[in-house]
Amino acid sequence: MGNSFKLDPWGSSALAEEDYTRLIKEFGIEEIDDATRLKMNDNRFIRRKIMFGHRDLQYVFKAIELGQPWAVMSGIKPSGPFHLGTLTTALEIVEFQKMGAKAYYCIADVESWEDNGIPWEEAEDDAIDNLADILALGLDPKNAYIWRQSEEPIVKDVVYRVSRLVTQNMLNAIYGEKTFGLYLSALIQVGDIILPQIQDVPQPTIVPVGIDQDPHIRLTRDLTRRYYKNFFLPGATYHFLLAGIDGSEKMSKRNPNSMFNFNESTESIERKIKGALTGGRKNKEEQQKLGGDPKICMIYKILMYHFEEDDEKLASDYAMCITGKLLCGEHKRDCVQKVLKFIELHQKRKEKLIDKAKELLNID
């Protein structure tokens, strides 16, 4: 890997546009081209170019064509309420499930211990809360397998088997110097990603991730190639990471204005959206004369990622912004309204799903 750029899956790396271009080249990620986009036009993240790259989507197309099984795998670290950052992967898994994939969803409670020092017994409340969130977002538990890392024998078995192929040098090259616990949780993620092919049958598996999680994908592909020779190499899709809504480089729990979570009060969410970074001009006159810049605007971005259902409205907002016909105050009010409506509906759905989440996780 030479003097390669190290992505830190536990540090949510902030990336500039040129970093993406470099990473795509350096790690052999394929760009999502127009032909792929056309095939997956129903998937909002692909259609809106939020997903920019993939590994091995072609095997998924083949499986769909032949009516064979394929999988989407993802998970969440139960270390707090669902927030704007976790929403992207959650909705991506739901979109792939709607396209016919069986969903495999892991509660990464071992990682919440290794990364955040939260023992898995204490992570149970968050695990229930997070799972109820994804159920409310549309994950169908009838076509899904859901597990906790700390409880899943398949995952442990994979770790025992593959670890003899792993050296300190390999882990250092991929992740840099980390604690043994984080290396271990990387191997556990290898188990999570391979699980669909052990639990059911060897099948193409897609893991939708932010580019910062690519080290796990590379490690898993390498170990699958060497140990599980009759398996498909797990594939992935990659989305652009959302920056902090306040204009900070990344969303971070340490900076509460950079994001909002789903259990926050409506007043607080409204305040944060109103304080979001826009691509607007100094004043109304300049905006009308020169237009704004939606490409750097967090209001436009959060609507595009999550809260604007209608593609035409999104395109018209973009056009109106750059021609100075849309003003930021008005657009922020529209955004607040959409986000709060989404969260209100979401909370109502979620309330009814708490018991279901407990049942699925086998927690009383």
Ligand code: SF4
């Ligand atoms: S008008 Fe809307 S899209 Fe344009 S800069 Fe302002 S908030 Fe952003």
